[in-house]
Amino acid sequence: MIEAEWWDYDDATELAEAVAGDVGFIIEQALEARGRAIVAFPGGETPKPALELLAARKIEWADVTIVPTDDRLVPPTDPRSNVGMLAKMFLPRRARVVPLCAGETDPQVAGHAADERLAALEWPLDLAWLGVGADGHVASIFPGPDYDGAINGPRIRRAMGVRPDPMPANMPVNRVTLTKSALASARVVTLVLTGTDKRKLVEKAIKDGAASQLPIGRLLADLEMDIDIHWCA
Numbered sequence: 001m002i003e004a005e006w007w008d009y010d011d012a013t014e015l016a017e018a019v020a021g022d023v024g025f026i027i028e029q030a031l032e033a034r035g036r037a038i039v040a041f042p043g044g045e046t047p048k049p050a051l052e053l054l055a056a057r058k059i060e061w062a063d064v065t066i067v068p069t070d071d072r073l074v075p076p077t078d079p080r081s082n083v084g085m086l087a088k089m090f091l092p093r094r095a096r097v098v099p100l101c102a103g104e105t106d107p108q109v110a111g112h113a114a115d116e117r118l119a120a121l122e123w124p125l126d127l128a129w130l131g132v133g134a135d136g137h138v139a140s141i142f143p144g145p146d147y148d149g150a151i152n153g154p155r156i157r158r159a160m161g162v163r164p165d166p167m168p169a170n171m172p173v174n175r176v177t178l179t180k181s182a183l184a185s186a187r188v189v190t191l192v193l194t195g196t197d198k199r200k201l202v203e204k205a206i207k208d209g210a211a212s213q214l215p216i217g218r219l220l221a222d223l224e225m226d227i228d229i230h231w232c233a
């Protein structure tokens, strides 16, 4: 079982400030050690306040590469696009924001194209900042025909196209995701979530370990380092 350290906050503002501080520190350490940083940031709603605070921090953003942990197969101008959100926040800061999808409509074609684009970057990630869905998905690793590939695929495969089955009701679109091995190999993995239901789900996933039925459980079971989990109700 992995060692998870839970950091509990009184409210969403405190959570966002703490996460922005932590992530900023991790990036600065990478810049100091290697002169550049490569980080994966999640999509969804939870990270937005922390991402905004982070973007306002004084960091040498021009030396930072940001990749979404996952994206929806929609144009970057679509409000559902994770890279669109990250680009709006971090391109004005001069960070490099690398998209997972570039107009492809077929998830498998998109996954292979993303994999090729990512191969040109410096691996491993300095940070994989993760969120979790109420159904237990992490990044866009969902049950369906691509689940096994995203979870158990060859280590060299960093991105995959995903056709969730069943489709999540609130966002019924195909995806591209970083694979479990690309995420789990990051130098630091951190998880940020809100709400009691998600907390219970993650606590059970950690307890179940590799036998977990949930994508988040399968990923956490594979980590070789401790993980900080930031949470507020």
Ligand SMILES: O=C(O)[C@H](O)[C@@H](O)[C@H](O)[C@H](O)COP(=O)(O)O
Binding pocket: 042, 043, 044, 045, 046, 047, 069, 070, 071, 072, 082, 130, 131, 132, 133, 134, 137, 138, 139, 140
């Ligand atoms: O497309 C996705 O599914 C997201 O990018 C995923 O990475 C996110 O972390 C979870 O869905 C949680 O999202 P919320 O924070 O909005 O619940």
